[in-house]
Amino acid sequence: MNFDKLTSEDIRKMVKGEHSSQNKIQVTVGDEYKPTITRNVGDKWTDEDGNEWEQKQGYAVKLGKEWQQELHNDLHSFPKCPKETCTCTLPKRNDTKMRAIHGMCFDCVIDMEHKLRITGKFKEYEKEKLKRNAMAWLDEAEKEKEILADTLSRLEFTNEFGDIEKWNTHVNKEELLDKISQQFEQFKKEFLEKMETRNENDA
Numbered sequence: 001m002n003f004d005k006l007t008s009e010d011i012r013k014m015v016k017g018e019h020s021s022q023n024k025i026q027v028t029v030g031d032e033y034k035p036t037i038t039r040n041v042g043d044k045w046t047d048e049d050g051n052e053w054e055q056k057q058g059y060a061v062k063l064g065k066e067w068q069q070e071l072h073n074d075l076h077s078f079p080k081c082p083k084e085t086c087t088c089t090l091p092k093r094n095d096t097k098m099r100a101i102h103g104m105c106f107d108c109v110i111d112m113e114h115k116l117r118i119t120g121k122f123k124e125y126e127k128e129k130l131k132r133n134a135m136a137w138l139d140e141a142e143k144e145k146e147i148l149a150d151t152l153s154r155l156e157f158t159n160e161f162g163d164i165e166k167w168n169t170h171v172n173k174e175e176l177l178d179k180i181s182q183q184f185e186q187f188k189k190e191f192l193e194k195m196e197t198r199n200e201n202d203a
Helices: 008-016 066-075 093-102 106-119 122-153 170-202
Strands: 044-046 052-055 060-063
Touching: 093 106, 106 122, 122 170
Parallel strands: none
Antiparallel strands: 044 052, 052 060
């Protein structure tokens, strides 16, 4: 630049930074520079608002309060699944059903039963499973019997005069409840005997 030929207008523009000889570069910088962070599956962190996060495969999940997280982990846990091979991360209805029975997800139950077939132990396993199911059913039936007996013991009637009566005699009520109990015990005995006979025949 030839300073000898500068005019007063050139000087004024240079003071303002508007002269053609000047290179003015404007850079807009945000409030805070946030570098891109690469996270691995399983990484946990806390954001600026105090929220906790965990990196999953392809997405991040916001962690709740500690008790909520423990409940979530419990609902999605399968304690008897082999950790080295289990791939159940999003349990479905079949998984939940199998967890209540075996403590495993559906796929791990299938694998376990397949191994029992290979080793020749599946028939024994099946018998035991049928026995457990039968006993669970009997327990439920006994609870229903108790409910029925309790309901009958408090049963009331309205006679022709509009008065509320309970049982006509105390003996009739006791006899009926005793009969219900005896019949259930007889049914339970015969049921278990038939189941045992069937197991012996299948052996």
